[in-house]
Amino acid sequence: MKKVIVIGGGVVGCALARQLSRYEADILVLEGGEDVASGASKANSGIVHAGFDAKPGTMKALTNVEGAKMYEAFCREVDAPYVRSGAMVLAFDEKQRAVLEKLLRQGEENGVEEQRIIEREEILRLEPNVNPDVVCALLEPTSGLTSPYELTCALADHAAVNGAQFQMETMVEKVVPENGGFRVVTNKGDYLCDILVNCAGVNSAALHNQLSESKMTIIPRKGEYYLLDHQAEPFFQRTMFQCPSKMGKGVLVSPTAHGNTLLGPSAEDVDDSMDLGTNADILAKVRDAARLTWPGMTLRTVITTFAGIRAHGTNDDFVIGAVEGVPGAYETVGIESPGLSAAPSIAKRLGEQIVREQGLNEKSEWKPAPRREKPFYAMTLEERADVVRKNPEYGALVCRCEQVTEAEIRAAIRRPVGARTIDGVKCRTRAGMGRCQGGFCSPRVLEILAEELHLDPTEVTKCGGESHVLVSTIAQALQKGGNHNAQ
Numbered sequence: 083m084k085k086v087i088v089i090g091g092g093v094v095g096c097a098l099a100r101q102l103s104r105y106e107a108d109i110l111v112l113e114g115g116e117d118v119a120s121g122a123s124k125a126n127s128g129i130v131h132a133g134f135d136a137k138p139g140t141m142k143a144l145t146n147v148e149g150a151k152m153y154e155a156f157c158r159e160v161d162a163p164y165v166r167s168g169a170m171v172l173a174f175d176e177k178q179r180a181v182l183e184k185l186l187r188q189g190e191e192n193g194v195e196e197q198r199i200i201e202r203e204e205i206l207r208l209e210p211n212v213n214p215d216v217v218c219a220l221l222e223p224t225s226g227l228t229s230p231y232e233l234t235c236a237l238a239d240h241a242a243v244n245g246a247q248f249q250m251e252t253m254v255e256k257v258v259p260e261n262g263g264f265r266v267v268t269n270k271g272d273y274l275c276d277i278l279v280n281c282a283g284v285n286s287a288a289l290h291n292q293l294s295e296s297k298m299t300i301i302p303r304k305g306e307y308y309l310l311d312h313q314a315e316p317f318f319q320r321t322m323f324q325c326p327s328k329m330g331k332g333v334l335v336s337p338t339a340h341g342n343t344l345l346g347p348s349a350e351d352v353d354d355s356m357d358l359g360t361n362a363d364i365l366a367k368v369r370d371a372a373r374l375t376w377p378g379m380t381l382r383t384v385i386t387t388f389a390g391i392r393a394h395g396t397n398d399d400f401v402i403g404a405v406e407g408v409p410g411a412y413e414t415v416g417i418e419s420p421g422l423s424a425a426p427s428i429a430k431r432l433g434e435q436i437v438r439e440q441g442l443n444e445k446s447e448w449k450p451a452p453r454r455e456k457p458f459y460a461m462t463l464e465e466r467a468d469v470v471r472k473n474p475e476y477g478a479l480v481c482r483c484e485q486v487t488e489a490e491i492r493a494a495i496r497r498p499v500g501a502r503t504i505d506g507v508k509c510r511t512r513a514g515m516g517r518c519q520g521g522f523c524s525p526r527v528l529e530i531l532a533e534e535l536h537l538d539p540t541e542v543t544k545c546g547g548e549s550h551v552l553v554s555t556i557a558q559a560l561q562k563g564g565n566h567n568a569q
């Protein structure tokens with residue numbers, strides 16, 4: 083069997099590993115972070131864009147529209163959230179109406195369906211919280227929402243039940259062609275493979291440049307957000323965009339797949355692709371921009387702020403395919419927005435190319451994705467009583483804000499690519515996603531992780547590396563203090 087190494091366990095790398103797991107191949111995903119979805123796939127708007135925004139004829143346009151059409155079935159297959167919420171792009175004067183007309187034509191050219199321009203009265207009927215100064219809007223009913231980290235974890239699980247292996251905290255430092263294949267040099271030692279696929283997000287151009295004479299550049303572009311708590315009645319049903327600029331789609335106000343409200347993102351080019359800090363001045367600009375869409379906006383229910391980094395390619399398009407002149411090497415470079423929307427299409431197209439060119443045979447059996455139990459928060463009282471009777475761990479509520487039980491946390495750790503950290507549990511179950519942001523549940527989540535993974539509690543981390551939560555047991559600390567006093 084040919085050995086395939088996929089570098090990067092983001093939504094693209096995991097979707098590709100899943101696609102290739104249908105074929106006879108020995109697949110290994112090397113992920114530098116502590117978990118899958120450690121890069122842009124963890125921190126983005128979660129919107130499945132309809133595809134009106136991308137320039138016609140580009141890979142972005144092609145894979146966005148194709149991906150958006152595949153999304154609902156794609157999410158159903160791996161048991162990940164998808165909501166066909168729709169979207170609007172708002173215009174506040176006649177000059178902006180011309181921009182909407184251009185976007186409408188662009189969408190038609192890209193193959194987007196059902197879109198139309200609507201006037202003020204209809205906008206306010208559909209979305210009563212929109213600024214009444216709005217003039218018209220481009221309505222995009224085929225736009226949707228997903229939970230990007232839940233989707234990425236689900237894709238990884240499906241690949242894993244079909245034999246793909248995942249190795250975390252393994253940073254690829256160098257890729258070298260060797261004996262018709264590749265040597266992949268990492269912080270955990272060297273790996274050999276026949277087929278190499280670079281899906282390394284912000285680092286994809288650096289790895290490309292090690293293999294190719296034709297150089298590429300990625301500029302890390304940070305986006306910062308406010309996240310508001312979920313409400314019984316969401317403020318907006320649809321994603322509300324303003325007219326786009328050359329830096330992107332602009333600040334949006336959007337529901338999330340779980341009913342929270344998202345304000346953002348900003349768009350700032352940065353030097354450090356690892357710096358996910360937020361900045362009060364940038365967030366103030368996000369707030370002011372969001373207020374144009376939603377004048378009645380209140381930040382009283384903000385539960386957190388966060389940032390994600392886009393991998394902006396200077397050629398302004400997705401690069402997907404074989405690395406020219408390097409047989410056996412493939413790549414996805416510059417997968418900024420709408421990369422989440424395009425992921426199903428990117429994985430299918432690139433996967434089919436690899437299978438064709440490398441002569442991989444289809445397996446006789448491709449196992450379905452593991453199903454997750456219905457989340458406790460979504461169960462009726464009868465369903466809750468039933469699951470508690472069958473498994474008393476459903477009766478122990480660990481995260482009160484998001485109603486996550488001990489049974490669900492243990493199940494998340496036991497999944498094929500299971501949670502290994504407190505953030506890993508959060509991404510898979512929502513424990514810690516709520517208004518207290520883990521203040522209440524983290525200690526219990528830590529205990530459960532230690533029990534399930536047979537670790538000392540001091541070894542459990544928030545998000546890998548040195549992010550230990552506990553320094554020592556009290557007994558160890560007292561002993562150290564005692565020894566110190568004795569010296």
Ligand SMILES: Cc1cc2nc3c(=O)[nH]c(=O)nc-3n(C[C@H](O)[C@H](O)[C@H](O)COP(=O)(O)OP(=O)(O)OC[C@H]3O[C@@H](n4cnc5c(N)ncnc54)[C@H](O)[C@@H]3O)c2cc1C
Binds near residue numbers: 095
């Ligand atoms: C602020 C923001 C908002 C966005 N909003 C949307 C949206 O609403 N809709 C949409 O369609 N798209 C959106 N996007 C874009 C979307 O998030 C990305 O296109 C998509 O997540 C890219 O997935 P990926 O797998 O290519 O990259 P990533 O998710 O970044 O995955 C790359 C992985 O590779 C790992 N890695 C990197 N270097 C190495 C190495 N050397 N060795 C090993 N592992 C390595 C990283 O840790 C990471 O996990 C947004 C992006 C941002 C930042």
